[in-house]
Amino acid sequence: DSGVTQTPKHLITATGQRVTLRCSPRSGDLSVYWYQQSLDQGLQFLIQYYNGEERAKGNILERFSAQQFPDLHSELNLSSLELGDSALYFCASSVEARGNTEAFFGQGTRLTVV
Amino acid sequence: AQKITQTQPGMFVQEKEAVTLDCTYDTSDPSYGLFWYKQPSSGEMIFLIYQGSYDQQNATEGRYSLNFQKARKSANLVISASQLGDSAMYFCAMRPSGYSTLTFGKGTMLLVSP
Numbered sequence: 769d770s771g772v773t774q775t776p777k778h779l780i781t782a783t784g785q786r787v788t789l790r791c792s793p794r795s796g797d798l799s800v801y802w803y804q805q806s807l808d809q810g811l812q813f814l815i816q817y818y819n820g821e822e823r824a825k826g827n828i829l830e831r832f833s834a835q836q837f838p839d840l841h842s843e844l845n846l847s848s849l850e851l852g853d854s855a856l857y858f859c860a861s862s863v864e865a866r867g868n869t870e871a872f873f874g875q876g877t878r879l880t881v882v
Numbered sequence: 883a884q885k886i887t888q889t890q891p892g893m894f895v896q897e898k899e900a901v902t903l904d905c906t907y908d909t910s911d912p913s914y915g916l917f918w919y920k921q922p923s924s925g926e927m928i929f930l931i932y933q934g935s936y937d938q939q940n941a942t943e944g945r946y947s948l949n950f951q952k953a954r955k956s957a958n959l960v961i962s963a964s965q966l967g968d969s970a971m972y973f974c975a976m977r978p979s980g981y982s983t984l985t986f987g988k989g990t991m992l993l994v995s996p
Contacts, residue, residue: 871929
């Protein structure tokens, strides 16, 4: 158990809908990262928050947004969903914003858009 | 930009044998970290081992060791005494110092047979 908790584990929704994925980081970790894993794109970094503030942005679509709350949990919001958004979404956390600390991953949320 | 290359889509090994999973990387950053993760069929990403670019010795964690050859820009994972539970997808990743996000390779599927 990595200590990173993601909910829900599975999500099935229709095209055009909006969903929210939730992540609780390991105790003491201030950084939260979101990654998307799909068959064609592999594992791609979406966005990072550190202590409530956006720190880095990757290949995140405009239809997607995220935030980190004062209690450090984070939510990834996906809207106007398309079939191609079906993927495994991971949250990871680490202590620092930068540097060579390990990033521990949650179990992921498997999103299926039908 | 960073790039990770894992040239072996799949590897087969018999139980109790050792196996090497290849990883080469490309970066212009002088300082960076290299990571290996395991992803079993259940989907979670499990951190295995970390190597810093300035570490003098190769990293080891139990049955896992990282064969780090800086001049060749390679960071191969060696699993000794393979077990059936080692069957999984393995990802190599890197993160330059001063940055926090990981760049992943495409992964290698390892199958351990009895």
